[in-house]
Amino acid sequence: MTDAAVDAAVRVHDLWKSFGRQTAVAGIELTLPAGRFIGLVGPNGAGKTTTLSMVTGLLRPDRGTVHVAGHDVWADPAEVKARIGVLPEGLRLFERLSGRELLAYTGRLRGLPGAEVDRRAAALLDVLDLAGAQHKLVVDYSTGMRKKIGLAAALLHNPEVLFLDEPFEGVDPVSAQTIRGVLERFTRSGATVVFSSHVMELVESLCDWVAVMAAGRIRAQGPLADVKGDAASLQEAFLELVGASGSPSGSSLDWLGGGGAVR
Numbered sequence: 449m450t451d452a453a454v455d456a457a458v459r460v461h462d463l464w465k466s467f468g469r470q471t472a473v474a475g476i477e478l479t480l481p482a483g484r485f486i487g488l489v490g491p492n493g494a495g496k497t498t499t500l501s502m503v504t505g506l507l508r509p510d511r512g513t514v515h516v517a518g519h520d521v522w523a524d525p526a527e528v529k530a531r532i533g534v535l536p537e538g539l540r541l542f543e544r545l546s547g548r549e550l551l552a553y554t555g556r557l558r559g560l561p562g563a564e565v566d567r568r569a570a571a572l573l574d575v576l577d578l579a580g581a582q583h584k585l586v587v588d589y590s591t592g593m594r595k596k597i598g599l600a601a602a603l604l605h606n607p608e609v610l611f612l613d614e615p616f617e618g619v620d621p622v623s624a625q626t627i628r629g630v631l632e633r634f635t636r637s638g639a640t641v642v643f644s645s646h647v648m649e650l651v652e653s654l655c656d657w658v659a660v661m662a663a664g665r666i667r668a669q670g671p672l673a674d675v676k677g678d679a680a681s682l683q684e685a686f687l688e689l690v691g692a693s694g695s696p697s698g699s700s701l702d703w704l705g706g707g708g709a710v711r
């Protein structure tokens with residue numbers, strides 16, 4: 449293992465994935481430094497979820513290698529899974545457990561002693577403002593509460609690298625602030641957070657390192673200031689990088705607006 453491999457939280461080389469004739473990820477190279485708050489941004493269908501799924505060992509690549517915390521995800525999955533936490537897209541939880549039971553179960557799966565699981569679960573439930581709902585079944589949780597209990601489960605074993613797919617989607621501003629606080633504290637301790645998002649303002653305010661993806665390829669990666677360059681905002685830099693046209697042109701939407709519905 450080289451020093452550079454140890455320094456990087458994630459190292460992706462020549463990673464490919466196709467679904468039938470659709471190439472979702474087209475030979476990407478990605479090096480994500482450790483101890484950073486990293487945003488993976490890109491338009492719908494860019495390949496972010498497919499990339500994160502391959503990086504976290506949930507989806508087998510067609511080709512290429514992924515190292516997380518110095519270990520090969522596909523050659524050494526147990527080593528990698530012990531070091532990462534994942535909040536995947538379309539999070540599926542054990543619905544018939546209470547939030548507290550879900551954390552107890554997750555903790556035991558992670559091999560933590562019962563008393564330690566109790567201590568950590570109580571602290572996470574408290575910080576994430578879920579203590580009052582800890583005995584409610586997960587099936588009865590709101591979207592935001594599900595994200596928060598999923599985050600608590602992903603953090604319970606104190607991972608080195610935390611992967612979050614759209615962690616703020618469906619989360620109210622107060623809960624978003626709480627999640628932010630927890631994640632900022634986590635990265636300050638030297639851990640790495642990698643999250644995908646469409647919300648540029650959020651990525652700009654949270655992340656110090658950004659990777660921009662479009663059409664299965666990485667268009668830019670580096671410190672936030674470098675990726676932004678001379679642009680006034682990350683949003684502006686992003687639109688330029690992905691070649692978005694802005695407002696719809698032509699007359700095809702002439703019929704839209706001003707009432708006049710067919711009766």
Ligand SMILES: Nc1ncnc2c1ncn2[C@@H]1O[C@H](COP(=O)(O)OP(=O)(O)OP(=O)(O)O)[C@@H](O)[C@H]1O
Pocket residue numbers: 467470471472490491492493494495496497498499
């Ligand atoms: N299981 C699958 N079967 C077929 N096509 C898929 C599958 N998963 C992803 N794709 C396709 O791969 C491409 C990349 O999808 P992906 O979900 O990785 O994008 P994304 O950047 O996460 O998008 P979004 O921001 O909309 O969630 C899309 O064209 C999508 O339709």
